[in-house]
Amino acid sequence: MPGGRLTNEDRRQIAAGLAEGLGYAEIGRRLGRPASTIMREVTRNGGPGDYRADRAEDATRQRARRHKQARPPAPPIPDGGHGRDPRAVQDFTESFVALLVQQGLPRMEARVLACLYVTDSGALTAADLVQRLHVSPASISHAVAFLEQQGMLKRERVPGARRERYVIDDEIWLRSMLASLQMNDALVAASQRGAEVLGAATPAGARFESSAELLSLVSEAFRQVIEQWQSGSTPHPAHPPVE
The missing domain is CATH 1.10.287 (Helix Hairpins)
Structure with a gap:
């Protein structure tokens, strides 16, 4: 459907249009798609002179399978000796993230905030957050900068170390x-x-x-x-x- 993912039939029409010598804009009009969508599809699948509908369809399915591969599970959240169910804590954390996103917080910022919020200390280092969330240090840095600007966390030096940790409080x-x-x-x-x-x-x-x-x-x-x-x-x- 227009605006959705390209179908195998769409790809056959793209191939037919290229064979007729049509430009991306004309092919896009026939399919009800932006010219940029047609250009990306053709460019990533051999270019105008080597585009094949069946081959493009296979390549798209392979890419989708790679994207669906599950990430390794996040390490269990320590319960601090309180006997909590790690799975229940993880489920709650995910639902809390979804709520924060609904309220308008960007997803990565919501994940960082929730990760801090469910710890008894309310404080984690960048390395802790990278390990728990399976994201890059740069992602953590950007999220922390945003949350700090909003007054939702603060930085402090880890006692006796050169590292910083990020802290939330009850206010x-x-x-x-x-x-x-x-x-x-x-x-x-x-x-x-x-x-x-x-x-x-x-x-x-x-x-x-x-x-x-x-x-x-x-x-x-x-x-x-x-x-x-x-x-x-x-x-x-x-x-x-x-x-």
Whole structure:
């Protein structure tokens, strides 16, 4: 279907089009595909002078099989002596990652954050993360930089070593809520200004005024929740050694 993977019939039509001397754009129009898709398909399978539909289909299947080969399983997450079921912890971690991605966090950043979050220490080195997530050091570095910029983790020196470790604390969501509160306050101000400019008596102005009222209530609720949590929170012990 248009926009999906090329089928064997698509490849036969590509081969027929090349035999007629058609360009990528014309072949793409016949198939309802972008010219760039046709160009990539032909280029990776012998080029215009050596493209064969059956051979291209076989090569695509082989590539798909290689991509489907399972990665080695991640090492079990240490339970810190608490008798946890490693499989249950792994399943929960994967579902937590999916939730973070749903909330808008990039997948690699979500995996790093979840990996830190499920450790009792809340702290891991780059080497720990590379081993647990089976990704490159560069991927960890990029994810950590993003999370640090968002205030979701911090770096600290491993005692007695030159290595750094990445640390999360119990106020990660507090900082996230404060950032959301700032954005919500900005929307309140913009909506109030919109009502003034457009006129509260007009449909457009009334829409902005109604939005400002709702967003103001949200901001107030956020403040009350944050104040309640801060007044009832107690200091937590320092992070234990890296697992």
